[in-house]
Amino acid sequence: MEKNNIQIRQSDEHCPVRKSLAILGGKWTLLILFQINKRIIRYGDLKRSIPGISEKMLIQELNHLVEAGFVAKKAYPEIPPRVEYSLTEKGMNALPIVDSLAAFGLENLS
Amino acid sequence: MEKNNIQIRQSDEHCPVRKSLAILGGKWTLLILFQINKRIIRYGDLKRSIPGISEKMLIQELNHLVEAGFVAKKAYPEIPPRVEYSLTEKGMNALPIVDSLAAFGLENLS
DNA sequence: CGGCATCCTACAAGATACTG
DNA sequence: CAGTATCTTGTAGGATGCCG
Numbered sequence A, B: 001m002e003k004n005n006i007q008i009r010q011s012d013e014h015c016p017v018r019k020s021l022a023i024l025g026g027k028w029t030l031l032i033l034f035q036i037n038k039r040i041i042r043y044g045d046l047k048r049s050i051p052g053i054s055e056k057m058l059i060q061e062l063n064h065l066v067e068a069g070f071v072a073k074k075a076y077p078e079i080p081p082r083v084e085y086s087l088t089e090k091g092m093n094a095l096p097i098v099d100s101l102a103a104f105g106l107e108n109l110s
Numbered sequence C: 001c002g003g004c005a006t007c008c009t010a011c012a013a014g015a016t017a018c019t020g
Numbered sequence D: 001c002a003g004t005a006t007c008t009t010g011t012a013g014g015a016t017g018c019c020g
Helices: A016-024 A029-036 A043-049 A055-067 A095-108 B016-024 B029-036 B043-049 B055-067 B095-108
Strands: A071-076 A082-087 B071-076 B082-087
Touching (some): A029 A082, A043 A055, A095 B016, B016 B029, B029 B095, B043 B055, B055 B071
Antiparallel strands (some): A071 A082
């Protein structure tokens, strides 16, 4: 309640919002997390669920997210290959963000 | 609970997440909303509260947000000039987004 | 099927200087 | 103080083609 009075000043890199945006701020990042959601989904299905994304961006972001520990990747040594993606615990923690984005879009944008 | 089964497929422009990202997806946009927050803040103070932003980007995003109806701008015809920015109702609705971003950053990033 | 390697460009973003 | 006006640049992102 006295939150209005505190100085909200985060010097550069210590701001949690900035740190989050640094990882999740890509054009497609949050959309990908949103589509994976609680599912275990194959690469091809994921790609189809995000119309307009290029293979490069999808793979790039997925690798990025796997490295960062937000997405788990499981590859089956079959032919033809099958690769499944899902959110880790850490990745699930980002779902409130996309939920609030979705809610905002529904209520405030045409 | 059967949410896992439904096809989460938004064809392009109807996806609320995409619509939100289209407006709020800029590098500085959410950070600006976060800093204004519930305050009525002058341009100079706002700029100082976001280290690293250029005047151009700040003004550009502010104008953008004013046009979109998320930010209110009040200019006083004084010398030297004074301009105050604050969030509109609509802009307040975006605060849950930055809150979840902040929470995510605090809990999941170093 | 699920990638990776290139090449390329448009636009977001930065730097700088000036003004009411 | 609060902007505007240019000019320049970096890089996110797109297009295309090949590979295990």
